[in-house]
Amino acid sequence: MFTDHGQKKTAVSQIAMLALFIIGLILASVVTVSTNKIRLTDPIPLFQSGLSVSLPKGRAWQSPYKWQFDPETNRFETLAGIRMGNKIDTMAHWTYALAAGDLSASQRLQNKLGPDPGNITEKGTITVGSLDFAWAQLSTSGRSPDTIIAAASLPSNRSLTLTIEAIAQPKVATDLFNKLIQSAKYTAPENVRQGEQFISQIRESGLHRLLLTDLGPSLDSIYRISQPEDAKLKNIRGFSVMSFDYESQQPTATVTGQGMMSISMEKGSLSEHHEFRFADSLESFSWRSQYQNGADRRPGQTALELKDFNQLTLTYLSGPRRLQGKQTELTLSPATLPELFLTSAARFLLDSQYDRIMLEILTTQGWIAPAQLSQIPPVELPTDDHPDISYGIAVDFTHGNGTPLRFYYNNDKDLILQQQLMPDTVTWIKADRKELLENVTPNQAETIRQILKPVTKI
CATH class of the missing domain: 3.40.1000.10 (Mog1/PsbP, alpha/beta/alpha sandwich)
Structure with a gap:
């Protein structure tokens, strides 16, 4: 009885295996036909x-x-x-x-x-x-x-x-x-070639001229998030401060610069701090960054070193374990611009012969973010603070991961506000030092004072 049951079980197994084999052949033939x-x-x-x-x-x-x-x-x-x-x-x-x-x-x-x-x-x-x-x-x-x-x-x-x-x-x-x-x-694409020409013009005129046009003689910028009427955005607060200074090394008259920037945005836990030293022609730079956002459990720290205009070495000093200590060599395109200079490049576009260009924006993580910068018509914004918008620049990233940006200028082409479309629109407006220091934590205030401390400008 036991033996008969085993033989029947074996026969059933063989039939099942044969059926599976036939099904496999059918599937294989379907795949082969569909690929042929x-x-x-x-x-x-x-x-x-x-x-x-x-x-x-x-x-x-x-x-x-x-x-x-x-x-x-x-x-x-x-x-x-x-x-x-x-x-x-x-x-x-x-x-x-x-x-x-x-x-x-x-x-x-x-x-x-x-x-x-x-x-x-x-x-x-x-x-x-x-x-x-x-x-x-x-x-x-x-x-x-x-x-x-x-x-x-x-x-x-x-x-x-x-x-x-x-x-x-x-x-x-x-x-x-x-x-x-x-x-x-x-x-x-023509706008890629135009982007390369645009960056070449910036290199030839020098970053100090680019920053002077955008930031004015102080070479400082201070922005805070405007408190919107939208209840969903009421709890979002933040600030952005940036300062640059230069020195001319005689007798070669080589101009070098350094800059610091800090960004903090609550509700999202975004914080960034940058230190940037560079040749005025952007032939070389040394860029150190610390950053953290709500998606990261540990803060990241990177070092980017540029030589010979396009040879970049990226080192992950800290951050996700899979990246710690990793070093990458990149050969940048002639249309590459560090993200710290994006607002200044947008202002430069207003005075250029171009309506639309493509740039490759280099982020602090060493990512290349292709972006289209284009002049757009002025808009009427629902605010009484800045009704005199005369010019606009749109920044749209091609990879779909970047936040679209809008920069708006008055009749004198002074940048008066920025918008991040996230998809809820977050608006950053110009602020003064006193106002900002009164509305941040003591640690943030000390960071702001360090960045905006008096320096000798040229």
């Missing part, structure tokens, strides 16, 4: 980059079908994959990288492959429109994927990479690659 009959999405544009690509689509393909930004690597990515169980069986992956160095397509490909790429079965180059790709195909066995990688160099030290992976399906990998590589379209 590849259909592509409409172009997926990356905002204000001049770039669009496509991805495979269909019943088996899974994808958000949009670009996503990783600030820690300064890369935009979009991908699609076919999942078999808990593993990706086939994948198509586009990467658009910022601050990626001044390299050729073949050099970028070699960096992507690494020192020991494995079995390269074929390699070559292909031109698609204005893009020149270097590519290589790697063949593997077993459950490792067959891989094709293609890399192209774009202006402003940017790069585009396509990676195809297909487990045990080299023909699928080849078919995917041939279709997807042809979907890449790139036209260098």
Whole structure:
């Protein structure tokens, strides 16, 4: 009786295993058919980059079908994959990288492959429109994927990479690659070139002139959050103070500067403190920052050192454990500007020949935040304090993570208020030292006094 039951149990198990095997074959055939009959999405544009690509689509393909930004690597990515169980069986992956160095397509490909790429079965180059790709195909066995990688160099030290992976399906990998590589379209945007020219003009005239135009002879700025009527924002308080000074080293007349800035915003626990020393041409700088916001359990501290205009070394001195002690080398584009000078750059745009430019804003965390700066019409704001707005500048970040900013100026082009659209609008207005010191904690007051202490201006 016991033996018969065991034989029946074995037979049932074998039938179940056979059924699972047949189901697996059916699923595999569905996947193979869907990848052999590849259909592509409409172009997926990356905002204000001049770039669009496509991805495979269909019943088996899974994808958000949009670009996503990783600030820690300064890369935009979009991908699609076919999942078999808990593993990706086939994948198509586009990467658009910022601050990626001044390299050729073949050099970028070699960096992507690494020192020991494995079995390269074929390699070559292909031109698609204005893009020149270097590519290589790697063949593997077993459950490792067959891989094709293609890399192209774009202006402003940017790069585009396509990676195809297909487990045990080299023909699928080849078919995917041939279709997807042809979907890449790139036209260098005019406002990026204009952004590079804009920063070049700032370097030539010197940061001291930029700051004098924006801040006036004192080279100080003091702002506080205006208390809004909106009850949701009643508890938000904060201040921003900044001060710069310069010295001229004779006889070379090299102008160097230093600045300090502190930002504090309650209800969100945002606090930042910056110390910045720089050459007037922005050829080099040394930037130390401490920052903390409500999302971080521990404060962060970074050191950024720039040499030769675009060679940046970023060191994470403290912060999240995954980043502590990490050091990264970046080659910045000619359109890069440290975030401390964003308000001054916005003011400079009012006197320039440009209506709209693209800049790459360098944040204290070493993130590159592409931003469009554009002149906008004046607006009527619901406040009696500053009714004479004559000019406006909008700052919109392309990666979707940055807070849109608005700067508003009077008829003399003096900045009178700033707005953060978060999505609730937070308005910062000019404040005086006495008013600010009367409405902060003793520790904050001491920080403010240190930043705004009298210094010799030139």
